[in-house]
Amino acid sequence: MTEAVHATLDRIELLKPLPPQRRAELARQCRWRHFSAGEQILDQHADSRDVCFIVEGTVRVVSHSASGREISFDDIGAGGTVGEMAAVDGQPRSAAVEALEDGTLIAFLGAKTFLEVATGDPQVALAVMRRLSGIARRATERVMELSTLGANNRVHAELLRLARRNRRPDGTAVLRPIPVHGDLGARVSTTRETVARVLNDLARDGIVERTADALVIRDLSRLEALVAEVRA
Incomplete structure (x- = not known):
């Protein structure tokens, strides 16, 4: 896959509170990669802790049962973020992430750097907390629906x-x-x-x-x- 050398992180919602020069600095610290439709970006249960910024395209968050059954949780488009839970709690990935479109461009940022950014800027920290709260609320809704509907x-x-x-x-x-x-x-x-x-x-x-x-x-x-x- 080709490297993206001129892409920016300006569209990433979590990073919008940062000044442009700080986003540009983070972009230089990222590992960039294009993915084809159906290609896996993050592996469920993997020990990696990188946070993935979706710069172009759309990704799907999925999980697989022991029998191989796939459960889809969410589709996330350009500007979104995945992988932050593993970066925050240090635990293995709870779900896999795959590209839905050819040319999906992902910027991988190391967990240590991500946490430095999140703890160093109150607005980014608040954005991360809101994002994680949203994930928890949607999970609660789904558990209730599966149990009662x-x-x-x-x-x-x-x-x-x-x-x-x-x-x-x-x-x-x-x-x-x-x-x-x-x-x-x-x-x-x-x-x-x-x-x-x-x-x-x-x-x-x-x-x-x-x-x-x-x-x-x-x-x-x-x-x-x-x-x-x-x-x-």
Whole structure:
């Protein structure tokens, strides 16, 4: 893979509190690498502690059971960060990370340097704490959903999470590219057939619509009501 010698860390959300010259200094300390779609970036249970900044492309955070079943946790685009948990607590990786797009560009920063940055700047420290808090909250939500909701309702909840990231002022949301049924199923521990059936039901009710290149949530408020009803 080629090295990126002119890329910057200016788009990385966690590092935006830093002055430009400090980000440039950190960029020079990073190990840069391009990844192809499907290529592994971080290995689950690995002892590495580097923090990965996603400069270009999108990555997926996944875990695998002893039987090889894949569970997908999150997709993170350019500007995001992965691997900070291992850097903070010194424990092995709890999940694997793989590239979703060709040309995904990752900047690897050593754990020691990352911790020096995080502890040396209060705004970066706060950003890291908020990021880790968000991970914990989403994990708690998923545990509750897996324990209390049926498969159909879990698909509704996951669609709602994706839709809220892409909410538009008119009360709709556009998911582009169209979520793959198998990927949605992996996120909520169900089958692609169940996902297909749920999407068909939502389309029949006018809540979602599939276009040539996107899944449109036509009525976000109704989807929210479906999820709220079973969570009550």
